[in-house]
Amino acid sequence: MVILGIDPGFAIVGFGVLEADRGRQRLLRCGTITTPAGRPLPARLVQIEDDMSQLLETFRPGAMAVEELFFNNNVTTGIGVAQARGVILAAAERAGVPIFEYSPSQVKQAVAGYGKAEKRQVMEMTRRLLGLSAVPRPDDAADAVAIALCHARSSTSRLALLDPATPGSGRYAVRDRGGDFSR
């Protein structure tokens, strides 16, 4: 199955496309959607929605994974990010792609094996797990790849649900504050 990981933003949207097959993952593509800073926000949102539709059309993923949104740091930037996230979710819904949401600690746990892992540990484990020669660039793309990887590894861990020794077993996150994302 192809998994699309998304790191939402209104200036930069990171994306990562993985092929996941029997517990192994391969990076197909990663990159960013960027919108020009001088452009009015509504035009940037339309561009993000159109580019997302293009991405979904090109790779036809079986699942889209997005990180949960927290507003700890900058609420002003957060509003812009949430608005962009709205059009990203709408684009995936229109494409009929199931959406899964993970918290930052779930991503860290699934990729680095530790929910409080540092960012560079997550990046390095992303590189290793995918057998890449370098960490994907820029950071937004690398974050998106880690989120896709989290979904791939969380999904396969479902198969190990009966094994209590497997950390993270069954932590198959399909929740959102606005409602259940599963169908």
Next chain:
Amino acid sequence: MVILGIDPGFAIVGFGVLEADRGRQRLLRCGTITTPAGRPLPARLVQIEDDMSQLLETFRPGAMAVEELFFNNNVTTGIGVAQARGVILAAAERAGVPIFEYSPSQVKQAVAGYGKAEKRQVMEMTRRLLGLSAVPRPDDAADAVAIALCHARSSTSRLALLDPATPGSGRYAVRDRGGDFSR
């Protein structure tokens, strides 16, 4: 000119449609877009975007006015509202409708003449200014009408720019945290 006022939300979007002509405003229609609570958020966002497009197609407004978003009270709800606002802005942009943004105090100032007016004062002045027999229902629709009224009255006040005695002169808000909304 027809002005569409919008009070964004993911459960309820309030809308108000005014005809504004030479300093006089008439209410054409107001109401709400509601999305079912049990439905996953992405499906609700798509519905809001589609219903907004329908509304824009039906009334072909010359301007859309939206209230600025603040996250003072409930950040969790705020994320959902901001996501809905994203698809609302995108729908207006696709329809080629210029978007104007006002702060709550600008709406209060323009409608009730006092930036710290209470909600019921704003509602009552909305009723009086439009010559209605009752305040529009529900609150979300009434709020949207007040926002449209704010735009109508802020726009006409531009004509009084040279009159320093006119309060609010030239306070023609086209700002957003994410960039200038004017074109």
